[in-house]
Amino acid sequence: MTQQPVSPAQQQAPAPAAAADKSEAGRGGWRGIGLRADVRNLSLLGVLAVLVAVGGITEPDTFLSTSNLQLVLTQASVIGVVTVGMTFVITSGGIDLSVGAIVALSSVWATTLATQEYGFAGILFTAVVVGLGCGLVNGLLIAYGGLVPFIATLAMLASARGLALQITDGRTQIVTVKSVLDLGVPDSYVLGVPPLVLVFAGVTVLGWLLLNRTTFGRRTVAVGGNAEAARLAGIDVRRQRLYLYLLSGLCCGIAAFLLIVLAGSGQNTNGNLYELDAIAAAIIGGTLLSGGRGTIVGSVLGVLVFTTITNIFALNNLQSDVQQIAKGVIIVAAVLVQRRTARDGDV
Template identity: 55%
Template sequence: MSEQQTSPNPAVDSPKTTAGRRRGFSALSGGTARNLGLVAALLLLCLVGFLTGGERFASLSNLMIVLSLASVIGVMAVGMTFVITTGGIDLSVGSVLGLTTVWATTLATQNLADQYGWIVMVTCALLVGLAAGLVNGVIIAYGNVVAFIATLAMLVAARGLAELIANRRTQLVQSSSFEGTFEGNLLGVPKIVWIFVFVVVAGWFLLTRTTFGRRTVAVGGNPEAARLAGIKVKRHLMYVYGLSGLTVGIAGVMMLARTGAGSSTNGLLYELDVIAAVVVGGTLLAGGRGTIVGTVIGVLIFATLSNVFIINNLDSSVQQIAKGAIIVGAVLLQQRISAPRST
């Protein structure tokens, strides 16, 4: 018995195993530290909001407003987290959001919704978002077009198609079944916030607990190594961009529930807020690391920042400057963390 307790175990005590444990602990600690830093920043913003806005900021109704504003961006940010984890980018999410709201509120779609229920409008929005995402994925993966260029083209094309369909007019939601299902509150919380929570939980599970998530990280870390490991990299990239498009379709449904109207201007410049939230949350622009928890905190930081500026009637231009400073600071921090260290 004493020999078994004192004898070295090569599998446990080998230098390689010890180094591996240290690297894993360091990575875990780094992720925890990043999230704690983000939470501290969020709490600091809340403190500033309370000191400057008082009860207006701290009220329950204002909290619901912040969460509602964060929900649409947050759902798209979940999909964007997967895209950026692969080392890609999707600039088209805002335009595709506008297209989904327009297509789902056309007269033909709403007439079908009157006959068969709200599921028609929801299905339309999801399919339009999914189709746009898959087109992006096919062009990037199989057409070997740089993600920035491919999604920039989709940004322009989707916005133009939305303007053609809507004839540059706002289309009101007239389906009573859709309004009754998605508008209003559930247990005192806006229904779109519940949708946001569901998407976040599903996205977290997909990225951290499934083979799909592990392949996403592997493709972003080293595409060639992932290919040699048996991962069909091109097909996986297509799936990831399709997933991003699907989350945009969900956000389109939420936008219709929040505003009650489809418009080609819906989602204008949302891609900037989405990408900023993901980057600030700790997902590496170079790929290979993604965090849904960090993304959610990043979304809440920007939503709270906007709310503080609105409550205090501050210039929106100053708000944009503050956002830019936060983004630059997050990228610089990423570079510092990810830089190789000498041993």
């Protein structure tokens, strides 16, 4: 019996059943990852619920009051905006140790007497531009200068802190622009929600859309998962990293403006340890420190957890060192969970 010749196209085409099985396996894998992400977020919501219960039990008259809940959300807004930018950087496999120093430099540069002469727009513009400028320097050093992110951002941390101290000469710069200060008073609240919280919510939504619904987000995950494979796939890895540090700098500039509104001043000590809080919030939220996976929702929940812990400790007059120990335990536990899920194939 003569065998019919097989065309090259037929030789390369996978069997329909095998292709279907592979497609179904891929969809099942993504569904599994999504399910585990939902479990992580639900776990964080459970932790947050427990903290709210503890606060309500220990200080029922104060913790659950409207003013205190507004305070918690307002304080979470500043570090929360920084954490959104940090989530993108960590997802790409990088790190940014300079975010706190950038917030400090942006806040003092935006509150000098010369800047305040230009009013609300001048302060906002300066804070954002300084943040973008610092992010640009970080991005150029890392993406095109070949410096390790840890070293480059550590150098920026020292330089920005030093420049902030030089600008202020160690003094607190009081804001006198009424339109800026008015954003922090209850009369400016929208349906009981402070404007700073609305800004934080807007940044969170935009960050989620950017990471989960755009090519930019997919490229960020690809670079963090395997930079060389991303390069071979046609992604300009260096340009992508530059954009990510610009994004982080932008978030720092926005956070600096929110801090100016909240504190009514600018000083070189602003943003102290923000880098640690932002990294910790992103990690416990489910963003892999090694890169390749990030979650904006989880990072925001991480910020709320840490901010609630701080508030509960303050209301109960507990020492800050105990608070730092509690945060450290949470961070270690989160990393151990990540390592376990990584061994189970959750990456």
